[in-house]
Amino acid sequence: MHDTIAAISTPIGEAGLGIIRVSGDQAVDIVDRIFRGKKRLKDTDTYQARYGYIIDFKSGKKIDEVICLLMRSPHSFTTEDVVEVGCHGGIVPLRRILNSILDAGARLAEPGEFTKRAFLNGRIDLAQAEAIIQIITSRTEKGMEIAVQQLEGGLSRKISNLRQKLIRVLAHLEAALDFPEDEIEGFSEGEIGKIISEVISEVEKLLKTSQTGKIYREGVRTIIVGRPNVGKSSLLNALLREQRAIVTDIPGTTRDVIEEMINLQGVPLKLIDTAGIRDTEDLVERLGVERSKELLNKADLVLLVLDVSQELTDEDFKIIEMIRNKKTIVVVNKTDLDAKIDQFQLQKIFPDQKIVRTSMVEEEGLDELRDAILELVFQGEVVSTDETIVTNLRHQRALEDALQSLNKAKESFKANMPHDFVTIDLKAGVEHLGKITGETLTEDIIDQIFAEFCLGK
Numbered sequence: 001m002h003d004t005i006a007a008i009s010t011p012i013g014e015a016g017l018g019i020i021r022v023s024g025d026q027a028v029d030i031v032d033r034i035f036r037g038k039k040r041l042k043d044t045d046t047y048q049a050r051y052g053y054i055i056d057f058k059s060g061k062k063i064d065e066v067i068c069l070l071m072r073s074p075h076s077f078t079t080e081d082v083v084e085v086g087c088h089g090g091i092v093p094l095r096r097i098l099n100s101i102l103d104a105g106a107r108l109a110e111p112g113e114f115t116k117r118a119f120l121n122g123r124i125d126l127a128q129a130e131a132i133i134q135i136i137t138s139r140t141e142k143g144m145e146i147a148v149q150q151l152e153g154g155l156s157r158k159i160s161n162l163r164q165k166l167i168r169v170l171a172h173l174e175a176a177l178d179f180p181e182d183e184i185e186g187f188s189e190g191e192i193g194k195i196i197s198e199v200i201s202e203v204e205k206l207l208k209t210s211q212t213g214k215i216y217r218e219g220v221r222t223i224i225v226g227r228p229n230v231g232k233s234s235l236l237n238a239l240l241r242e243q244r245a246i247v248t249d250i251p252g253t254t255r256d257v258i259e260e261m262i263n264l265q266g267v268p269l270k271l272i273d274t275a276g277i278r279d280t281e282d283l284v285e286r287l288g289v290e291r292s293k294e295l296l297n298k299a300d301l302v303l304l305v306l307d308v309s310q311e312l313t314d315e316d317f318k319i320i321e322m323i324r325n326k327k328t329i330v331v332v333n334k335t336d337l338d339a340k341i342d343q344f345q346l347q348k349i350f351p352d353q354k355i356v357r358t359s360m361v362e363e364e365g366l367d368e369l370r371d372a373i374l375e376l377v378f379q380g381e382v383v384s385t386d387e388t389i390v391t392n393l394r395h396q397r398a399l400e401d402a403l404q405s406l407n408k409a410k411e412s413f414k415a416n417m418p419h420d421f422v423t424i425d426l427k428a429g430v431e432h433l434g435k436i437t438g439e440t441l442t443e444d445i446i447d448q449i450f451a452e453f454c455l456g457k
Contacts, residue, residue, distance in 0.1 A: 001120065004030055005109035006101045008094050009456035015089025020098050021456060022106055023114055027081040028070065033057065033104040035068060041083065046072035054085065056096070057103035064093040078114055079121040112453025116446070119438060126438025126449070127156045130392055133453055134217070142266030143216040146389050154388050155395070156437050158206070162199050163433050166406075169195050170426050173419045196410050196426075203403045203433075206390050210399075212378070213391035219261065219268035220377055223295055225323065226305035227315040231333040234360040235305060236260070236273040239370075264370060267377060272299075293322070301376065302328040303369075308357070309337035312345075320349065328353050329372050335359045394449075395436050402432035 004024025010017070022031055032041045037052025044050055049069045053062045067086040076082040085101070087093050102108060119129045127150060134147035150156075169192055224232045240260055258273040272295060296302065302323045306316060330350050332341065336359040346355055354372045358365030390396055409425035434440030 001117065003107045004105065005113055006030075006098060006106040007109035007114070007456040008098055009084070009114075010089065010094075012091055012094065013089070018087050018089040018094045020085040020087070020094065020101060021109075021114060022083045022085070022101060023076070023078045023080045023109075023117065024106070025081060026105060027083045028072075030101060030105045031068060031083045031085065034100050035066075036062075037068075041068060041070055044070050046070060046075055054087065054097050054100060057100045063096045063100060064088055066097070074121075077123065078117040079123050080117065109456065110451075112450035112457060115453055115457055116450040119446075119450075124151075125153075125156050126441065126446070127159070127392075127395065127436050128153060129438075130394075130449070131155075132457065134391060136454065136457070138216075139219060139261060139268040140216070140263045140266045143268065143391075146213070146216055146391055149388070150391070155390070158202070158388050159433050159436050162202055163430055163439075165195055165199055166426055166430050166433075170423055170430065173423050173426070177419055177423070193410070193413055196406060196413060199429075200403065200406050200410060203399055203406065206388065207396065207399050207403065209387065209389040210391075210396040213389045213396075214393075215267060215377060216389070217391045219270045220373075221270050221272070221298060221300040222303060222373070223272045223274060223299040223301070224303045224305060225274055225296060225319060226307075227313065227319065230305045230307040231358075231360055232305050233258075233273055235303065235331060235333065235358070236271055238360050238363065238366055239271060265374060267374065269373070296322060296326075299326060301373065302326045303331050304328055305331045305333050306341065306346075307334050308332045308339045308341050309334045311340045327376055329369065329376060330355045331365075331369065332357045333360065335364065336361050398432050398435040402429045405429040405432060 002025070004022065004026040006020060006022040009019045009021045028041050034055050034057050035041055035050070035052055036055055037050050039050060041050060047070070049067050051067055052065070054064055054066050055062055064087045069084045069086065071077075071082040071084075073079055073081050085097060087097055098108075115124075115129050115132055118124050119126060131147045131150035135144055135151065138144040138147055172192070224235055226232050236258065240262060260271050262269045262271060274291070274295060304319065304323060306312070328350075330346065330353050332346065332355060335357045354376065356365055356369045356372055358369060390399065405425045405428035409422050409429065412421040412425065431440045438446065
């Protein structure tokens with residue numbers, strides 16, 4: 001924590017600009033050793049930039065012209081002195097400047113070490129730190145909105161409020177245990193039970209948002225299945241609005257899996273076009289069919305494509321059996337041709353599934369299909385990013401553990417058991433909630449979390 005660290009903070013590659021970040025007590029002095037400008041950095045006020053050159057620490061040769069931005073402690077991301085060196089983007093200038101900074105006395109930062117220092121120095125809590133990674137990796141605008149809300153402390157404030165309620169109850173109960181002969185002012189028995197129940201209700205509400213959070217975090221794994229030549233690849237291309245998959249009249253054209261990500265009104269949808277499922281002697285196609293069956297087991301959502309111009313075959317019925325327990329939308333395709341599948345037959349086979357009629361040739365039914373996907377994903381619920389949404393699996397597990405402990409405390413309290421039993425479970429609940437913001441996590445777990453961050457952040 002006392003070292004001055006440095007790392008490249010922008011992606012490696014050709015770009016107009018690249019940034020090397022330096023943070024620590026010696027950040028200004030170290031960069032000053034290799035910076036050449038009209039004014040030295042140590043004589044520069046915070047939030048000011050200086051134009052000049054960076055030289056090689058060993059040879060003294062100029063490397064690149066730069067803009068150095070200085071942020072003095074504590075008014076920086078890490079709360080330490082920070083210098084950001086902006087140079088021309090590119091692998092060579094970035095790496096040469098970084099090496100020169102390291103030669104001048106800095107240490108190469110570990111993954112996530114800048115954010116870890118911001119957390120350890122009290123600039124942000126752990127939930128806010130994890131929100132930074134969610135912003136970087138967000139796939140849709142709504143996903144980013146949720147992450148930004150958490151970075152601003154939306155989830156942290158809610159967790160802090162819940163913990164404070166429980167801590168006040170704990171303080172009252174423990175005081176009553178320590179001084180049984182005195183009348184302790186604070187809460188009545190009825191108020192204590194009410195507060196515990198209110199906190200349980202709030203935790204349950206947060207947990208209900210975790211499924212929505214998972215959708216925004218990971219996307220919906222959507223498998224397009226059906227027998228060969230029913231229009232699966234055409235459907236993929238139509239949803240992507242580009243010719244991603246090869247489409248021909250020859251059955252078995254698609255032999256391998258094609259995966260693409262689309263943004264469906266803020267929901268990241270991972271579309272997977274699979275090989276047509278059928279019995280075949282072709283070795284390559286058979287391998288593709290086997291892979292399709294494997295992916296089907298892992299699907300969050302299945303789009304079953306049927307060809308309305310052909311009667312249902314044994315292959316269709318085999319696929320129907322495979323997806324019997326999956327969330328499924330039935331896509332009756334090729335409606336521009338004469339229908340040979342009876343609508344009443346379909347409704348009998350799929351009494352609980354949404355049936356959408358489409359034509360890729362005439363581009364019909366696609367909007368209805370998109371609406372059906374969203375409705376099935378959220379089960380008809382209106383999702384608002386204004387509410388606090390749990391998107392992190394670690395947070396979800398901590399909330400589940402907290403809920404279990406709080407329910408035990410509630411049962412003990414209602415059963416008029418000694419307050420010792422109630423306080424044990426209340427303390428456990430407070431500790432589990434504290435894991436979300438990092439107040440009650442061990443150092444090794446914190447290290448593990450930040451090890452998953454990208455280098456330079």
